[in-house]
Amino acid sequence: MKINVEYLKRFVACGLEDGRLRELLAGLGLGTEEVLQVGGETVLDLETTPNRPDWLSHYGIAREIAAKDPRLRFVPMDLAAVDLGAPGSGFAIHIEDPADCLRYSGCIVRDLAVRESPPEVQKLLVSLGLRPINDIVDVSNLVMMTCGQPLHIFDLETLRGGQVRVRRARPGEALRLLDERDVKLDNGHLLIADGERPLALAGIMGGLDSGITPATRHVFIESACFDPVVIRLGARSLGLKTDASYRFERGMDAEATLPALRMALLLLARSQGRALKPSFFQDAYPRPQSRPVIRLEKDFPARLTGMAIPEAEAAAVLQRLGFRLRDDGAAWQVAPPSHRVDAECREDLVEEIARVLGYDRLGGEMPLTANPVLRVDEARPRLQRLKARLTAAGFQEVINYVFQSPEENRLAGPEERPLALKNPLGRDFSVMKNSLLSGLLRNTAANANQGFERVALFEIGNAFADEDGRVVERRRLALSAYGQEQRPDWRLAGREFDLAWLKTELAALARLLRLELAFRAAAHPLFRPGACFRVDCGQRPCGWCGEVAEAASGFHKLERPAFAAELDLEALLANGGEPRFQAWNRFPAARRDFTFLMARARTFQELEDAIGRLRPAALESYELTDVYQGTGVPAGQVSFSLSFTYRAAERTLTGEEVNEAHREFTGRLAAQLGLIQR
């Protein structure tokens, strides 16, 4: 809201220089967005809030300043001499539904000569960012900027049937607006019409046909108060936002229509250089509005704020703001002034008092409320440990938007119907993501293009789905690794990322969180067939890992293999159970190595499955110590070395017993899988 400081001071003689004035306004909640100098005058562009339509005028700001300083007084224009005349005949105002239009005041003024406004009026309007047009149009703008009430002035000779009607549009009705746009109307739009046709979009914009032209001689001046929601919906549906609609949708003062009409007459008389008397006047006010009276216990302002607020001071502030107080013993019955459409409850009054007295009176003290729940959050420390582990392993956390392109969603769920935004910022952000991995791969490509050799990322965030018409969001952990795992230096060899590295990291993470992870060969559109694993956490599927499929890595233009995983975070954060002491086995263990050739067509998982089936009771554990495919290994075969550890629970096994068990076990393994012992 632009305020011309010179003009403002006509209504409150505060004598403050600009800086002090801005301070005072800021203390009241009116921040200054910008200070402009226009034609040697200072204009403040104030930040107003949607609850205070009364601030959208010079009067409104002047009232605030006067309330802040008891020595100041708000002095509106003197309109006592303006005579609207008696309600006339020969013309009529009809409000079809009083819910749409709370009040409609109008008058007819005849025999005008359209001319330029006086220079000082033009200068004032320009300083407020308005273009002077002619004295009649300028008056309607000046009244709005002065007291906040939007007016509309019609060329009387274009009005047919001797009437204006405030009514809803009929389906199919159309109107050419002042900005020469043609709009199609429906029952949601409120119109000002004459006996035959629409003239204006009520509270939003006039029609071109009935507007003021240089040839206009007689005018009908409208000063009305419309329902905020009707105006807002109407303006929105047409994509319009005008000074008038902006004010009406915030709620205007129904008591302001007549003073605004008088002000218009006064200003018009000045520019026309003669006294004006309406030939017709009517004030249609079907249901006089009254503001509810609010009960305010006298000690409540201090109780709610903790500020020292003597009762007398509180009462004085409210009175300076135009509230009327009736003393009720322990409380006041407070009647807000008609322009304070925001004041509805006692807390509103407390804010008024605190604000005018100044928030700098407010001291700080600690509340004594104890944490009433005392439920310890166990997931949070687990999450911190998880993140600490990942960052120590060299994963960098990223955060992406929750929306992405439909193509990206298809990478993870080619058949899925995406959860789409109705009003996205663009196609690339138009669906809620069903997986975090596309984002990670996008980040990977961007960083690789910047020359980073090692790009290992993780993200924690939601993936979304539409499940039978229900929006489901699940917190996930996604990981990706691309390029060089270890850069070679004088003591370390260089290594590239591979799937085994990623699985190793996941296994380490699981150990840290006391979870049992298992990898089962599986298929998923994001991962390369044969290099894709379902990750089970404590026997339950909790995600996927693998080498990223060609479709996804190609989509993001990745040139080298990428490895990734996406896991259900809640499964990882669920407590894996507390350990209990177990006596350890005191008998010695015996190790036996087993080196053999296995057909390439087989997988290690098959071998493990066979070990699971055939394991002798004394087999405690085993590990894979070597995989070799070089010289000496026949084509189509791979050489493996496993080391088996044998131990019995209750005694020491003899070397013979171990040898026997090992021989029999490995013999059966070899037979089942066609292994060639070396």
Next chain:
Amino acid sequence: MIDELTKEIEETRRSLVHELEGAQSPETLAALKERYLGRKKGRVSLLLARLRDCAAAERPRAGQAVNELKAFVEEALAAAQDRSAAAPGEWRDPSLPPSRLPAGGEHLIAAIQRRIEDIFLQLGYEIARGPEVELEDYNFTKLNIPAHHPARDEQDTFFLEGHDEMVLRTHTSPIQVRYMLEHKPPLKIISPGKAFRKDDPDATHSPCFHQVEALLVDRGVRFSHLKGTLEAFCRSFYGPDIVLRFRPGYFPFTEPSAEVDISCFLCFPPAGSRAHGQSASSPAGPEAAGSRAHGQSSSSPAGPAAAGAASGADPSCRVCKGSGWLEILGSGMVHPQVLRYCGIDPEEYSGFALGMGIERVAMVKYGVPDLRLLYENDLRLLGQFG
């Protein structure tokens, strides 16, 4: 079989000789020793293991060959070690640099959120969470933002196809609504998380951003409790000398409401103003311990310099642009209508709420100049804060 073995023995011998040339440092020699004589994977040990595969007739001859190799390797390594130890200018450099292991890190936004959470956890708050796709009712109506209210314009909202009653939450306040609907006061929670507004990304806007909000509802909660809590938070988070400035503000869900500025942690307040601020409103002071009703008057530590630059601020300060103040959060007393909508009687209970944007903190406190950088996930940025 034996021929192949003999060939490999020769190869091993040659390669050792080759590798010993120029190998001087004890580290290199130790590595060579491991590579050749290591118990499990040393080249010699592997050859020994392969003896098992030889035909019985060949085994003695093969065994002898491998054992000879083993002796040769041991001797050669020992000799090299002696040479190395005896060398007059023995080269050992303990100042060689450490290897650079790959390092990851937390995203700056996550790190800030964690720090804020930590402070409130220590103040006894519980962390509450809620869905990012939220009921319009919880996001707006229950927060006293009715349909068709102009306040909705300030939070341009994303809507979902086929789910008319849902929105992407425009703030984390609906978490508070959910919590209030499910719990009875006293309530003491923070609600961190993502929020979404339909803003085109630019230096100061992002369609996706993060907030942390706090809510406290109990009997007798007042505005001064909000200020005390914020002082405790800001002095932990921004620095012990921080003073606060409350300005009247507007949020549909609080009344009265306040915009909160902190004194610039870089240039303001000047020395000496702390004592003033502390005496006015010490959160730990004795007056806070008893629940003194009201009458804690204090003058603003920095004076009511609400609009102009605070005297004492550095006009060239890059953090506050010379004003001495930083806008950091919004707050207020929970609107009675919100309490009512959430099943809490405003005659019995009152509460305060406060909220801050994490991206704003990243800009103000960590100097990130453009919000878009936080979502580009460029390692050159993330690596600075991880």
